[in-house]
Amino acid sequence: MKVGMFHLMILFQGISETTTQGTAFVAGMAELRCKVNNTEQLDVDRISYHWQKETSTGPEAMFEKTHNKLVKENVHKKFLNRTMILNTNWDLYLYNITIEDEGKYSCHIILKRQKWDGIHRSTFVLKVIANFSTPEIVMFPKQVNTTDLLKLECSSKHGYPKPGRMDWIVSNSTGKYNIPHIPLIAQDEVSKMYNISSNISLLITENTKVTCELLSENNVISTVTEIGMDDLNPILPMKPSNDLIYISIVPAFLILIVGFIYLKWRMKKPTSVASSQSRMRHSALPAESNDENDYPRSPCTALQHTPLCDLNPQNSSIRGTNEHLRESEEPMVTGNS
Incomplete structure (x- = not known):
């Protein structure tokens, strides 16, 4: 409420007004200048003095001193413990500058005579700077x-x-x-x-x-x-990644295995056919008898000479047996005949 009262009182006639501007760096300190003349003639015990920041939602109290005593009740929380006044010229130091501190500030001095009379108001425009890093x-x-x-x-x-x-x-x-x-x-x-x-x-x-x-x-x-x-070095050919190497090796390896299995199967196939043919020939022959007096029943065991029996080398033992039988069956010739 005091801030609002002070804001109205400074409209009285005879008030002096000044406007200044300045800059400050982020994390640094700003000096808000009040520009009061003849400060030595002011009686601090009869003065009410305060700083405020002007915002779109209304003034925010920064510093207040009445009858030479600090008044903190009206100070906005974001300015607590961040300010220091200079009684010589009524300037205000604001520390730990942030980008949000950029804006317009006003200094108000009110002198109590028979009533509170505004005698001075100053406006200070603060511009905040943060240096860019070296490009x-x-x-x-x-x-x-x-x-x-x-x-x-x-x-x-x-x-x-x-x-x-x-x-x-x-x-x-x-x-x-x-x-x-x-x-x-x-x-x-x-x-x-x-x-x-x-x-x-x-x-x-x-x-x-x-x-x-x-x-x-x-x-x-x-x-x-x-x-x-x-x-400027020439661009080197891009080396294939490990994934591409794996993708090309795996199919080649699979093809190699399949080809090896197929070749093995082809090499075994003629032997299997020969074995099948041999089994078929043996199945056509009569079974061997355990009786020594029985003759083999193969066509080649007959006392005949067929081309098949003569040409088959496997029947050489059978032919020998037949010839022996024929010799034994011939009549024995003696000397008396």
């Missing part, structure tokens, strides 16, 4: 062919306020060239700081020097990146 240039890919475009990226981080643009400076034997470029800008939702990046593609045919410059509240330029022709 860094990265080449993609690191190894290029002289016939390919070289992609370059320049980036800078953690700056405020929003930057304007990022320019490229390219120089070679033909001259120095400034290449403006619209960068990609992103703001962090928590810190409210900005990150910026820019990409260009260049055809490198000779020794070249490249830099990039960030145009912001405080312009920042990168270090010089020198691209020499000796540094």
Whole structure:
């Protein structure tokens, strides 16, 4: 309520007003100037003095001193233990600056005579700055062919306020060239700081020097990146990955196994046919008898000479047996006949 009362009282006639502005860096200190003249004539015991920040939702009390005594009840919590007053000129120091501290502040001094009379009001506009990091240039890919475009990226981080643009400076034997470029800008939702990046593609045919410059509240330029022709190595053939090697080896190995099994089967097939034919021939012959007086019943056991029996070498033993039988059956000739 006091803040509102003070805000109305300063409208009285005779009040002096000033407007100033200044800058402060994030995490640093800001000096909010009140610009009061003839402060030595002011009786601190008769003065009520306070600072407030002007916002869209209303003033936020930062510092208050009445009859030379501090009053903390009305101070907004985000300004507690962050301020210090200078009684010599009624300026206020604000510490641990954040981006949210940017804005408009007002200083009010009210003198008590027969009633509270506003005698001074000052407005101070604070601008907060966060320096961007030194821009860094990265080449993609690191190894290029002289016939390919070289992609370059320049980036800078953690700056405020929003930057304007990022320019490229390219120089070679033909001259120095400034290449403006619209960068990609992103703001962090928590810190409210900005990150910026820019990409260009260049055809490198000779020794070249490249830099990039960030145009912001405080312009920042990168270090010089020198691209020499000796540094441009040809692109090597891409080596096949292990996955491709496995994919090609496994089918070949399977084909080799199947081929080996098939060859083995083909080598065994003639023997099996010969065995089948042998079994068929033996099944056509009569079974052997255990009686020694029985003759074999094969056609070749008869006292006949057939071409089949003569040509088959397996029947040589049978022919011998038949010839022996014929000799035994011939009549024995004696000398008396």
